Amino acid sequence: MSLLTLDRETGRWSLAGSKATWVVLGLIACLTVAGFLLSDRFGTLRNFSNLFGQAAFLAIIAIGQTLPVLSRGIDLSIGSVIAFAAVLTSGLIDNDPSMMLPVTALVLVLGVAVGMVNATASHFLKVHPLIITLGMAAVLRGVMLVYSDTPVGGTPEDYATFAMGRIMLEEEGLTIDIWSGSGLSLAGVFCLLLYLLVYFFLKRTRSGRNIYAVGGDPDAARLSGISVYRTLLVTYGFSGFCAALAGIYLVSQQGVGSPELAVKAYELDSITPVVVGGTMLSGGVGGVGGTLLGVILMAMLGNLLNFLDISTFYQWIAQGLIIIVAVSIYVERRRRE
Amino acid sequence: MSEEVRREPTGMTASGVSYADHLNRYGIFVFAVLLIVVGGLTSPVFLTSKNLQNIFTEAAPLGIVVIGQCLVILVRGLDLSVASVMATAAVIATEFNAVSNAMIPVIFLVCIAFSALVGLVNGLLVTKRQVSPFLATLATMIVLQGIRFSTTKGAPSGSLPEGFRFLGTGQILGIPTGIVALLILAAFFCYLLHKTGFGRRVYLVGNNPAASNLVGISSDRVTISCYVLSSVCACIGGLFLVGYVGSIDNFVGQGYELLSIVAAVMGGVALTGGRGSILGGLAGALILTVIFNLVLLNGLPSEFQYIIQGVIIIAATAFYMLRRTN
Numbered sequence: 001m002s003l004l005t006l007d008r009e010t011g012r013w014s015l016a017g018s019k020a021t022w023v024v025l026g027l028i029a030c031l032t033v034a035g036f037l038l039s040d041r042f043g044t045l046r047n048f049s050n051l052f053g054q055a056a057f058l059a060i061i062a063i064g065q066t067l068p069v070l071s072r073g074i075d076l077s078i079g080s081v082i083a084f085a086a087v088l089t090s091g092l093i094d095n096d097p098s099m100m101l102p103v104t105a106l107v108l109v110l111g112v113a114v115g116m117v118n119a120t121a122s123h124f125l126k127v128h129p130l131i132i133t134l135g136m137a138a139v140l141r142g143v144m145l146v147y148s149d150t151p152v153g154g155t156p157e158d159y160a161t162f163a164m165g166r167i168m169l170e171e172e173g174l175t176i177d178i179w180s181g182s183g184l185s186l187a188g189v190f191c192l193l194l195y196l197l198v199y200f201f202l203k204r205t206r207s208g209r210n211i212y213a214v215g216g217d218p219d220a221a222r223l224s225g226i227s228v229y230r231t232l233l234v235t236y237g238f239s240g241f242c243a244a245l246a247g248i249y250l251v252s253q254q255g256v257g258s259p260e261l262a263v264k265a266y267e268l269d270s271i272t273p274v275v276v277g278g279t280m281l282s283g284g285v286g287g288v289g290g291t292l293l294g295v296i297l298m299a300m301l302g303n304l305l306n307f308l309d310i311s312t313f314y315q316w317i318a319q320g321l322i323i324i325v326a327v328s329i330y331v332e333r334r335r336r337e
Numbered sequence: 338m339s340e341e342v343r344r345e346p347t348g349m350t351a352s353g354v355s356y357a358d359h360l361n362r363y364g365i366f367v368f369a370v371l372l373i374v375v376g377g378l379t380s381p382v383f384l385t386s387k388n389l390q391n392i393f394t395e396a397a398p399l400g401i402v403v404i405g406q407c408l409v410i411l412v413r414g415l416d417l418s419v420a421s422v423m424a425t426a427a428v429i430a431t432e433f434n435a436v437s438n439a440m441i442p443v444i445f446l447v448c449i450a451f452s453a454l455v456g457l458v459n460g461l462l463v464t465k466r467q468v469s470p471f472l473a474t475l476a477t478m479i480v481l482q483g484i485r486f487s488t489t490k491g492a493p494s495g496s497l498p499e500g501f502r503f504l505g506t507g508q509i510l511g512i513p514t515g516i517v518a519l520l521i522l523a524a525f526f527c528y529l530l531h532k533t534g535f536g537r538r539v540y541l542v543g544n545n546p547a548a549s550n551l552v553g554i555s556s557d558r559v560t561i562s563c564y565v566l567s568s569v570c571a572c573i574g575g576l577f578l579v580g581y582v583g584s585i586d587n588f589v590g591q592g593y594e595l596l597s598i599v600a601a602v603m604g605g606v607a608l609t610g611g612r613g614s615i616l617g618g619l620a621g622a623l624i625l626t627v628i629f630n631l632v633l634l635n636g637l638p639s640e641f642q643y644i645i646q647g648v649i650i651i652a653a654t655a656f657y658m659l660r661r662t663n
Binding site for chain 1: 462466468469471472473475476477478479480481482483484486487491595598599602608638640641642643644645646647648650651654655658659
C-alpha cells in the first residue's frame with residue numbers, strides 16, 4: 001500500500017489510491033486534532049488502546065461485507081447470521097468448557113454454509129443478492145426464534161479471551177490477560193492480521209482477483225473463463241464466516257447470546273465503512289484497505305462523540321452525513337452510459 | 338446491452354405494459370387468490386368479515402408505502418428511507434400536540450411538505466451526484482433517525498387529535514378508512530402511470546435513461562419526481578399507521594422499508610427498472626399481510642412468519658427471474 005505510484009506512461013509520480021483514501025485520511029486527521037483539542041482523555045495511550053479493541057467488531061463485519069460489494073452484490077443477511085451465531089454459540093456451549101472449541105468451529109462452518117447457500121441461490125435462481133440475502137435473513141431470524149426467543153445458555157469465563165483479552169508484555173514474556181484495562185487488544189491484533197491476509201488474497205491470488213473481475217463485469221468474467229459461481233461461493237462464504245465470527249465475538253464479550261441482536265440492523269452498519277472507504281456498490285472497485293480506514297473513521301467518531309457526551313442520536317446524524325458527503329465526492333456510478 | 342434493446346418496446350407501448358408483463362401480473366393475482374383459498378380451508382375464522390376487515394386495515398398503510406416504492410423501483414431506484422419518513426411524519430404529527438380535529442389538514446400538509454423535502458434530497462443525490470439509490474436513501478434514513486431521536490430525546494411525547502384514530506381504525510360506508518385512502522391513491526397513481534405522459538416517461542426512464550435523454554426527456558426530473566412521490570406516500574402511510582396503532586414511538590413503521598421492497602418485487606416490479614405495475618405491488622402487500630394473518634390464525638408460533646416470509650420472497654422473485662430468462 002505505497003502512497004506514491006509511478007505512472008509508467010507519463011513517468012510522473014502521483015498520489016496512490018483513490019480519492020477515497022485521501023478523503024478518509026483527511027477526516028481521520030481532523031477527528032484526531034479535534035479530539036486532542038476538545039478532550040484531555042482522548043489523546044491518551046490508554047484510549048487509543050481501547051479504541052483499537054472497540055473497533056474489532058465493526059472491523060469484522062465490514063471486511064465481511066467488502067467482498068460481496070466488490071463482486072457487485074451485497075449481503076443483508078449479516079445481521080441475522082450474527083444473532084443466530086451468537087444464540088447458537090452460547091446455547092450449545094452452555095457453560096461447558098469442553099464444548100468451547102467444537103461449538104465455535106461448528107458455528108463458523110454454519111456461517112460459511114449460509115453464505116454458500118446465498119451464493120448458490122443468487123447464482124442459479126438469477127435473483128439479485130439483495131433479495132436473496134434479505135429472504136435468508138428472514139428465514140434465519142425465524143429459525144433462531146424457534147430455537148430460542150430469550151437469551152440462552154452461557155459461556156465459561158475463558159471464552160471472554162477472544163473479545164476482552166489483552167496482550168501484555170511482562171517480565172516472563174507475552175501473556176494474555178482478560179480483565180486488564182491496559183495492553184494490546186487480542187481481537188484488534190486478530191483483525192489486523194485478518195485484513196492483511198485478505199489484502200494479499202485479493203491482490204495476489206487468482207481467486208481474489210476473480211472477485212474484482214466478476215464485480216467489474218460478470219459477463220466478461222464468464223467469457224474469459226472465470227467461474228462466476230465459484231467466485232461467488234468464496235465471496236459469500238467469507239461474508240458468512242465473518243458474520244458468524246462477529247456473533248462469536250459478541251458472545252465472548254457479553255457472556256451470553258441474545259436473539260435481540262437480530263433487530264440491531266448490523267448489516268446496515270457494516271456497509272458504512274465499506275462505502276466510505278471507497279468500495280463502490282457498483283462492484284469491482286475498492287478493497288479492504290479502504291474498509292479498514294472507514295472502520296477507523298467510524299470508530300474514532302463514536303469514541304470522540306462519547307467523550308464529548310454527545311448522545312448516540314447525533315452520532316447517527318454524523319454517520320449519515322459522512323456517507324452522503326463521502327459518496328457524493330467519489331461519484332458512485334461509473335459514467336458509462 | 339442486448340437485453341436493454343429487447344426491453345425497450347415494453348415501456349414504449351401506449352399502455353406501458355406488454356404481454357409478458359400481463360402474464361407476470363396475472364401470476365401474482367392467481368397466487369393471492371390461491372392463498373386466500375388455502376386460508377379459508379385451513380382456518381374457519383379466516384373468511385369472516387371481521388378478519389378480512391382486519392387484514393385490509395393492516396394492509397392499508399403498507400399498501401400506501403408500496404405505491405411509492407413501486408414508482409422508485411420503476412426508475413431503477415430503491416427507497417430505504419420510507420420507514421424513517423413514516424416515523425418522522427408520525428413524530429411531527431404528535432409534536433403539534435393538537436386537540437382539535439381542524440388541525441388534521443394542517444398536520445398533513447406540514448408532514449407532506451417535510452417528506453417531499455426528504456424525497457427531493459434523495460432524488461438530487463441519486464441524479465445529480467450519481468450516488469447509488471441504496472446508499473443515498475440509507476444515509477437519509479440514518480440522518481432522519483438521528484434528528485428524530487435527538488429532538489424527542491428518545492421518547493416522543495405529545496398527542497394526536499381524536500380524528501387520527503378514525504383514520505386508522507374507522508370506517509366509511511363499512512369500508513375501513515385506510516382502505517378508502519389506499520384505493521383513492523392507487524387509482525390516482527395507476528391513472529398517472531398508465532394514462533399520462535408522466536407515466537410513459539417513468540417507464541421510458543426506467544428502461545433506458547440514456548435513450549430518454551436523447552429524445553428530450555429529462556431523466557433526472559422524472560427520477561426526482563418519483564423519489565418525492567415515494568416519500569410523500571410513505572408520509573401518508575405513516576400517518577395512517579400511527580392512527581391505527583394509536584400510540585407513538587420512534588420506530589413507527591420499522592421494517593416497512595424492506596417489506597415494501599419485497600411486496601413490490603413479489604408483485605413483479607423488476608429491480609432493474611421499467612417493468613411492473615402498482616397493482617402487482619399492492620397484490621404483493623396483500624399477500625404479505627395475509628401470510629402474517631394466517632400464521633397467527635393457525636396457531637403457529639409467530640417465529641414461523643419470518644421463515645415463511647423469507648421463503649416466499651425468494652420463491653416469488655425466482656419465479657419471475659426464471660420466467661424472464663426463458
